[in-house]
Amino acid sequence: MKKTLIYIIVAAVLVGLAAWKIADNKKKQETEVKEVAKQVDKINVNVITVSRENIDTDYSANGTFIPKQESNQSSEIAGRIVSVFVKEGSRVGAGQVLATIKRDAIEVDVTQAQNNLQNAIADNQRYENAFKTGGVTKQQLDNSRLQLKNMQAAVRAQGVKINDTSIRAGISGTINKKMVEPGMVVAPGTALFEIVNINSLKLSVLVDESQIGRIQLGQEVSINVNVLPEESFSGRITFIAPKSDASLNFPVEIEVQNRGNLKAGMYATALFKTNNGAETQNMLTVPAEAFANGVSSGQIFIVQNGTAKMINVKTGKVYGDKVQIISGLNGGEQVITSGQINLDNGSKINIVK
Numbered sequence: 001m002k003k004t005l006i007y008i009i010v011a012a013v014l015v016g017l018a019a020w021k022i023a024d025n026k027k028k029q030e031t032e033v034k035e036v037a038k039q040v041d042k043i044n045v046n047v048i049t050v051s052r053e054n055i056d057t058d059y060s061a062n063g064t065f066i067p068k069q070e071s072n073q074s075s076e077i078a079g080r081i082v083s084v085f086v087k088e089g090s091r092v093g094a095g096q097v098l099a100t101i102k103r104d105a106i107e108v109d110v111t112q113a114q115n116n117l118q119n120a121i122a123d124n125q126r127y128e129n130a131f132k133t134g135g136v137t138k139q140q141l142d143n144s145r146l147q148l149k150n151m152q153a154a155v156r157a158q159g160v161k162i163n164d165t166s167i168r169a170g171i172s173g174t175i176n177k178k179m180v181e182p183g184m185v186v187a188p189g190t191a192l193f194e195i196v197n198i199n200s201l202k203l204s205v206l207v208d209e210s211q212i213g214r215i216q217l218g219q220e221v222s223i224n225v226n227v228l229p230e231e232s233f234s235g236r237i238t239f240i241a242p243k244s245d246a247s248l249n250f251p252v253e254i255e256v257q258n259r260g261n262l263k264a265g266m267y268a269t270a271l272f273k274t275n276n277g278a279e280t281q282n283m284l285t286v287p288a289e290a291f292a293n294g295v296s297s298g299q300i301f302i303v304q305n306g307t308a309k310m311i312n313v314k315t316g317k318v319y320g321d322k323v324q325i326i327s328g329l330n331g332g333e334q335v336i337t338s339g340q341i342n343l344d345n346g347s348k349i350n351i352v353k
Contacts, residue, residue: 041348042348043308043339043342043343043347043348043349043350044339044349044350045301045308045336045337045338045339045340045343045349045351046337046339046351046353047303047334047335047336047337047353048286048287048334048335048337049332049334049335050284050286050329050331050332050333050334050335051284051332052282052284053282053283053285054281054282055283055285055319055324058271058272059207059208059211059214059271059272059319060269060270060272061206061207061208061270061272062205062267062268062270063204063205063267063268063269064203064204064265064267064268065201065202065203065204065256065264065266066201066202066204066265067173067196067197067198067201067202068198068200068201068202068255069173069197070171070173070176070194070195070196070264071169071170071173071195072193072194073098073167073169073170073191073192073193073194073195074188074189074190074191074192075164075167075186075187075188075189075190075192076164076188077101077161077164077188078185078186078188079101079103079165079185079186080101080102080183080184080185080186081099081100081180081181081183081184081185081186082099082100082101082102083100084178084181085097085098085099086098086099086175086178086193087175087178088175088177088178090174090175091173091174092169092172092173092175092195093169093172094169094172095168095169096168097167097168098168098169099166099192099193100166100167101164101167101186102165103162106158106161106162106165107162109158109161110155110158110159113154113155113157114155116151116154117148117151117152117154117155120144120147120148120150120151120152121151123148124144124145124147124148127140127141127144127145128141169193169195170195171195171197172197173195173196173197173198173199174196174197174198175194175195176194176195176196177194178192178193179191179192179193179194180192180193196264198258198262198263198264199258200255200256200258201255201256201258201262201264202238202253202254202255202256203223203235203254203256203268204251204252205251205252205253205254205270206245206247206249206251207249207250208248208249208250209244209248209249210318211272211317211318212240212244212250214272215237215252216237216240217237217240218236218237219236219237219272220234220235220236221234221235221236221237221254221270221271221273222234222270222271223235223254223256223268223269223270223271224269225262225266225267225268226266226268226269228261228262231261233256233262233268234256235254235256235270236255237252237253237254238253238254238255239251239253283316283324284324284325284329284331285319285322285323285324285325286322286329286335287321287322287323287337288318288321288322288323289337290323290335290336290337290340291323292310292340292343295315295318298312298313298314298315298328299311299312299313300336301336301340301343302329302333302334302336303333303334303335303336303351306349307346307347307349308343308344308345308346308347308348309346310343310345311328312328313325313326313327314326314327314328334351336349
C-alpha cells in the first residue's frame with residue numbers, strides 16, 4: 001500500500017512536470033511566432049553609410065583589338081583554281097599573286113580578239129584610202145572606224161580577263177583563313193582568302209555618355225592587355241562616334257602600333273586621363289547599384305525610422321561603380337543598395353548589413 005502511494009505521487013509529479021514543460025514550450029513558440037510576425041511585413045535590405053572619399057577620376061573602358069585593315073579576297077571571274085601559292089599564316093604584300101585560275105579558254109578568246117582586231121585594222125585602212133578617192137561614203141568610213149574601236153575594246157576586255165585569272169592580295173598583311181584548294185571551281189565574288197593587317201591594331205571600346213566630353217581625337221591613351229600584364233602599351237584616339245548606341249555608349253577606336261605581341265581579338269583596358277590632370281578628387285559618392293531605376297533616374301532609398309524613403313539626388317560623373325552626388329545628400333545617411341525592387345516609399349525594412 002505504501003509503495004502504491006509512492007508510485008502515485010511520483011506519477012503525479014511527472015505528469016505535472018510534463019504539463020509545465022508543454023506550457024513552457026507553448027509560451028516560447030508563441031513568443032517566436034510573434035517575433036516572426038513582426039518581421040513578416042519587413043523587407044530585407046543592404047545599406048551603406050554615405051561619406052566623402054577620394055575617387056580616382058581617370059576613366060577606364062574595356063574592349064577588344066581589331067585589325068586596322070582586313071579584307072576577304074575573292075575571285076573576279078568564274079573558273080577552276082589551278083594553283084594556290086600561300087597558306088594560312090603567310091605574309092603577303094599588296095598585289096601579290098595568291099592563286100591562279102585556269103586560263104586556256106580565255107587565251108583562245110584573246111587570240112580570236114587579236115585576229116579580229118588585225119582584220120579591223122586592215123579593213124579600216126582600205127576604207128581610209130578609198131574615201132580619199134571617193135570610192136566609199138563618209139558613213140561607210142565612220143562604220144569602219146567604229147568597228148576598229150570595238151575590236152580594240154574587245155582585245156582590252158580579254159586582257160582584263162587574263163589578268164583576273166591571277167588572284168592578287170588587295171592589302172598587305174597575313175593570310176588568316178584560306179578557303180580554296182587547287183581544283184575547286186569558283187564563281188565571281190566567292191571569298192577565297194581572309195587577309196588581316198595587324199602591323200597596327202585598333203582597340204574598340206564603348207565610352208559612357210558622362211565621359212565622352214572628357215576625351216578628344218588624338219589623345220594619348222594608356223592600355224593594359226590582360227594576357228600581357230608585364231608589358232605596357234599606348235595608342236591615340238582616331239575615332240569617336242558622333243552618335244551613341246541604344247545604351248547611351250559611344251564607340252571609340254584607339255590605334256596602337258603592334259610591337260609583335262598583340263593579336264586581333266585580345267581583350268584590353270583603355271585608361272583615359274582626366275582633362276584637368278588630377279588623379280583623385282574628394283567627393284560624395286554612392287554605388288551605382290543604389291539607384292532604384294538606373295543612375296539616370298536620380299532616385300535612391302534612404303533609411304528613415306525603420307522605413308525606406310525615396311529621395312531624388314543630382315548626380316555628377318560616373319567613376320566605375322561609383323556615382324558622384326552633387327546635391328540631395330549631405331553624408332552620414334544610410335542608403336539602401338539592394339532590395340529596392342521590392343520597396344515602395346514608406347516600406348518597412350530589415351537591415352541585413
